[in-house]
Amino acid sequence: MGSSENDIHQPLLQSYPPSLSPQPSDTKHESDGQLEAILSNGELPFLQRLQQATRIELKLLFHLAAPAVIVYMINYVMSMSTQIFSGHLGNLELAAASLGNTGIQVFAYGLMLGMGSAVETLCGQAYGARKYEMLGIYLQRSTILLTLTGILLSFIYIFSKPILILLGESPEIASAAAVFVYGLIPQIFAYSLNFPIQKFLQAQSIVAPSAYISTATLVIHLLLSWVAVYKIGLGLLGASLMLSFSWWIIVVAQFIYILKSEKCKYTWEGFNIQAFSGLPSFFKLSAASAVMLCLETWYFQILVLLAGLLENPELALDSLSICMTVSGWVFMISVGLNAAASVRVSNELGAGNPKSASFSVLVVTIISFIISVIAAILVLALRDVISYAFTEGEAVAAAVSDLCPLLALTLTLNGIQPVLSGVAVGCGWQAFVAYVNVGCYYVVGIPLGALLGFYFNLGAKGIWSGMIGGTVIQTFILMWVTFRTDWNKEVEEAMKRLNRWENKKEALLK
Template sequence: MESESEAEVLQPLLNSSAHTTDSRLEELLSDTTLPCFKRLLSATLLELKLLLPLAAPAILVYIINNLMSSVTRAFAGHLGNLQLAAANLGNSGIQLFAFGLMLGMGSAVETLCGQAYGAKKHDMLGIYMQRAIIVLSITGIPLTVVYIFCKPLLLLLGESSELASAAAVFVYGLIPQIYAYAVNFPIQKFLQAQSVVAPSTYISAATLLLHTGLSWLVVYKLGFGLIGSSLTLSLSWWIIVVAQFLYILVAPNFKKTWNGFSVKAFSGLWDFVKLSAGSAVMLCLEIWYFQVLVLITGLLDNPQLSLDAISVCMSIAGLLLQIGTGFNAAASVRVSNELGAGHPKSAAFSVIVVNVLSFVIAVTEAIVVLELRHVLSYAFTDGETVANAVSDLCPYLAFTLILNGVQPVLSGVAVGCGWQTLVAYINVGCYYGLGVPLGCVLGFKFDLGVQGIWSGMIGGTMLQTIILLWITFRTDWNKEVNTTKERLDVWDKKEPRVQT
């Protein structure tokens, strides 16, 4: 009997749909007839089957998008040192602000679409996506004003007139990218909520190849220089948007979730704005946090060596953070789907599995970084002095990587549950109430330099992570299921259901 039960439990691992597998996971976790170890092992395998096809493509999408921006800066850099500095300043100082804001606001549709899909309210997903596109497009208007007047803003921040002028030219070419973000992120979350991630990976990979060729053609052969490089990046983002939307139109598996354009998308916009605002603040505070580290480091006496070393470390951390960001997306989808489906045990179990898996990968990254600490910098520069400085900072980098293996996943769980506003308050207190001030005290008052600044900011991240762990593992998941049902009912009553 025991072997028959186990075979019955493992059968969905071989052939079952997503909905069936979700249901079987809840049944498996509730099945006390199986020995505890076998039940947990089978449930883990089942959860990994659901989780990895979400996380792996999501990680690749974020890495590819990051590489598109890097390719653009590389082509700009070959035009000269001024153009390289302008592209880096425009990307880090202006474009990253828009990216964080738009991606954060897009997390609202991630919560609603994920929970609605789990609850099988399929007709609402297309409405939520359209509503998010409208809200994000309107948000793009003030961002466009910021882009247009970026030169005086950069001058106000103390940049030289020559660099500010060149950076402004680069930023002007990124204005169309704002509206690509406004459309792309809702589409991306619409797809992720339905566990459809691989097509976005293929589209992004193909666009990266096209972007590289177009950048070479526009920047070098046609001679459009700095403005050409940023316009090409904007064009590539629009190619991704159009390709993903065409996929939604032609693929047969979206017949229930996409019913065409609807005027219902214009209703309930203010409620969506309020949910989006919490998401935007939550994510923006996280994205900007370590940018603050670089800015504060620039205030040290003779900061050039420290800035070179911290830039190398942040480049490595930024690349590896894409792994945590991919698990963030997967955690959000899994938790929101399970809550929407009314599966509290599956939601809780998914949280445990994704955190453990991401943590193990992060520890592995940290070990590799520590083993290679003496040679890591040579991928970026040939200087031995910088290499020694990077080596000294690698323990801080390793600790940051471990935290980045847990913190983004917990943020993904928060998005899946709809806790964005709560996490935004936690981020303000931990990051900017503790981390930044503590880093400044250690770096300047105690004369510990960049190590002190980074230590303080690690303290802020650690406190935030501990608080999120405490909240997550004290969560009453049965209550969260009820909250999700109430949220969907409230949103559902705001407009008539679309008949399929």
């Protein structure tokens, strides 16, 4: 490497005056350097080091992951509740809301969330290095880019009817879905502010306020949706407008928290003209982040689309949708751990703590894997009855039971893969993971699934099995790369990015 560990640490840890450190209540800085000191202490017996380090790491992970899981769960429930309100208006409205949510809104959500993860990499590393003023600049840069992206996305929403008709949907459903989608246009711009704000707060280990805000907003959302849809009679448009309004409540409440909270005193110093500099390079990292996440999001949407082409599409779609719903709920836990892994790794790299970063990866992966295995065992134990929570059809119950081994395997993989993706975000490997996703998902997974499903007549099981094959390859590649990572080198890379920013150059990945 050419630099000793101490040489790496010093410029990072001295980059900001100690007097400007966050409040003592900040969990991250309560243990700042303590974990690295324990892991580096060769005088302590190995088991004692392991015990002490595990206790500290589990406390930090729980502090981050638990509120993050709540936030993602509530976001999931808000969209689902809007779909339920729409469904009670009639079958056409249910189809329109489902199409608007899965066909249009999920695309925008994945794209904007992916672009927002660039803030996760940069803010996390800057916060670990105590270069707090950088976080506000990154937040503003990301908001500018996501707002510009939102303007482009709004044209897809505006012309959703002809787009859906072009994709083969009936004019009646396309017209109703377009009405629903029009009400989601304000939501796009809520995304452009929410995701950078969310990552800005997560990088500082401030997650609980977002959970409280989201929980309160869900209650308001359910009440307003009921009034708008049923009492005022605004129908589909009212349902989607209330969803957009609820997202804006979250945005405004989180921004007020940033302005008023002592914890953000040094990370938010007001609006800054520097936010408009370095946008092309920031866009490069944001685009890589978006591609990485979107390729994963679309992968399982393609599974559902392929199932619709089978000989008995209704049974295949019903059984797959139930399995995907169960997977979606469990996946929220992995997403929360993904966020925790990203924050922990980026913070420790920025602070110049390679051993802590490596240990954090190990602990969060083991915890996530254990949780996912427990979920997989429960699914297998309840395989014959799990579908009755959704429908009373015996044929669907049998089909779901037949798919449950694949669901259990998917849940197990989801205990590892999302966490490793979070590690990739923490390190700034988004571009590399995007290439891996293209190869594993779209060169291997989908063609193999189509071959097994259609050519070998294995139906939904064949399609899903092939796509799991792509996920297995991707997971092993990420595990291998993570295992072989030189964490001292990652610390150096983090330091270079931060120093480029301080020199008023573009503080981003090459």
